[in-house]
Amino acid sequence: MLKLYKRMMTWNIDRLAVGGCMNKRRRKVADIALKLFVEKGFQQTSIQDIIEQANISKGTFYNYFSNKNDCIAEILEELREDARQIRMKMQVGKDEKDRTVLIEQISILTRLNRERNLTTIFEAILNSNEVELKKLVLNHRIHEMEWLAGRFVDVYGEELKNFAFELSILFYGMMHYILFTMKITNSAQSIHRIVEVLLSYLEVIIPIMTEKGTTLIDPSSLHFLQARVERKMPSLQELLDLAKDLEENITFTTDQQDLYDTIVSELKRERIRKVVLQPLIKPFQQSFVQTEKEHEVNNFTNLLWYYLRVHY
Secondary structure (H helix, E strand, O other): OHHHHHHHHHHHHHHHHHHHHHHHHHHHHHHHHHHHHHHHOOOOOOHHHHHHHHOOOHHHHHHHOOOHHHHHHHHHHHHHHHHHHHHHHHHOOOOOOOHHHHHHHHHHHHHHHHHOOHHHHHHHHHOOOOHHHHHHHHHHHHHHHHHHHHHHHHHHOHHHOOOHHHHHHHHHHHHHHHHHHHHHOOOOOOHHHHHHHHHHHHHHHHHHHHHHOOOOOOOOHHHHHHHHHHOOOOOHHHHHHHHHHHHHHOOOOHHHHHHHHHHHHHHOOOOOOHHHHHHHHHHHHHOOOOOOOHHHHHHHHHHHHHHHHHHO
């Protein structure tokens, strides 16, 4: 039994070693593809160009990737993993509320994008008709907004939770147009300086947002945005489960209960009537405005609206 265990352990170690080697080769081909995408443009770069530049066979390429889109997926995954590792290293032994650490963590992705000339490729993809590639780039940006929203809560406190997603959008919106303006005006500022100044602008906005308690974009929109980008359509059963969770966690008023019962009753029909159900969504959602359950209800109603739009 011991001999069998040792043989199994040896086989697993060998397999991991081969897998690691294959992963490095795959990444090397993706890096070569990226270089060509930057030099020639994504549309203008053929798989044959990549094969020739990487000095590999066509069979080897298709063993790594099914198409060029897979190369972009690999590049994005590598970028996220590199940023994640560097950010974790920056935070080791530091207070999670340390503002200087946050500045460096935000700066790193922009630096990596610049070093690898990814910004131009991303913009070209978002302005193209490549649906799957657009989805990859949008997912990449959503993950980044989600990460930043979480770090805002770490640094500025749990009371910012309902405002953090909108703050991350504001930050990246400012960042995008500052970098764009600096590029066309040939201005020069360090990434660290830009991030620090933009963060100071947000710190002026934060007290106003928390004092008024209102946002332009509800935090639940993040889930809705992810569902739309990833085309992860909630099933009817998932919607009913969400509805059940609401009923278990919320004490409804009489009007809210009537709306809720009608919505759920309609969802349980053999043939859902959109003409009956759709007019109920907004009144139900609005009845929870400025209540502590507003975000949970918004998540449910957003997904319900999306479900009806796609299926009916």
